Amino acid sequence: MSLISVLIISFFFLSIFGTLLHFTHGWLKNGILLHIFSAVNESTWEHMKLLVAPTLLVMVFQYIVLNSEYTNLINGILVLYVVEVVSIPLMYEPLRLILKKIPLIFTILIFYIAIVLGLFFEYIILKNNISLFNELLSLILILIITLKFSIFTYYPPKHFLFKDPVTGRYGDKKD
Numbered sequence: 001m002s003l004i005s006v007l008i009i010s011f012f013f014l015s016i017f018g019t020l021l022h023f024t025h026g027w028l029k030n031g032i033l034l035h036i037f038s039a040v041n042e043s044t045w046e047h048m049k050l051l052v053a054p055t056l057l058v059m060v061f062q063y064i065v066l067n068s069e070y071t072n073l074i075n076g077i078l079v080l081y082v083v084e085v086v087s088i089p090l091m092y093e094p095l096r097l098i099l100k101k102i103p104l105i106f107t108i109l110i111f112y113i114a115i116v117l118g119l120f121f122e123y124i125i126l127k128n129n130i131s132l133f134n135e136l137l138s139l140i141l142i143l144i145i146t147l148k149f150s151i152f153t154y155y156p157p158k159h160f161l162f163k164d165p166v167t168g169r170y171g172d173k174k175d
Contacts, residue, residue, distance in 0.1 A: 041164035
């Protein structure tokens with residue numbers, strides 16, 4: 001399977017699964033894994049978190065399909081992961097400051113643009129055989145990022161990225 005085909009499949013998977021995770025917390029109120037991976041409020045952080053589980057599953061898919069072709073695959077996936085989650089606040093927060101209330105369509109577009117940007121930079125990394133770190137360190141960094149998302153689900157810092165603009169709460173707490 002070609003790299004472009006894998007990235008297109010990855011885009012659709014990330015888009016569909018990430019979108020579904022926006023609603024799963026409301027649909028199913030129980031389950032530690034559900035809370036770790038689905039949005040528990042409308043904060044910017046929780047929207048970033050919608051890409052964690054889908055990206056981990058895409059990582060497994062890409063590893064199975066592409067590992068024999070690319071010696072820097074985990075580097076590419078790390079770049080995908082970081083660009084996705086960093087792109088969301090970099091696009092959303094300036095708009096929020098300018099517009100005060102972001103139209104829903106902009107929020108949705110930002111989510112999909114973050115995925116496209118992540119996959120684009122992953123493509124660049126893989127096609128040019130760029131290794132930012134060795135593969136083991138890249139995997140460790142992916143796990144650390146994932147762990148941070150898990151911890152901050154239950155213990156969100158009192159920081160604007162974590163504050164639900166609708167309720168004024170942090171995380172799933174009632175404070």
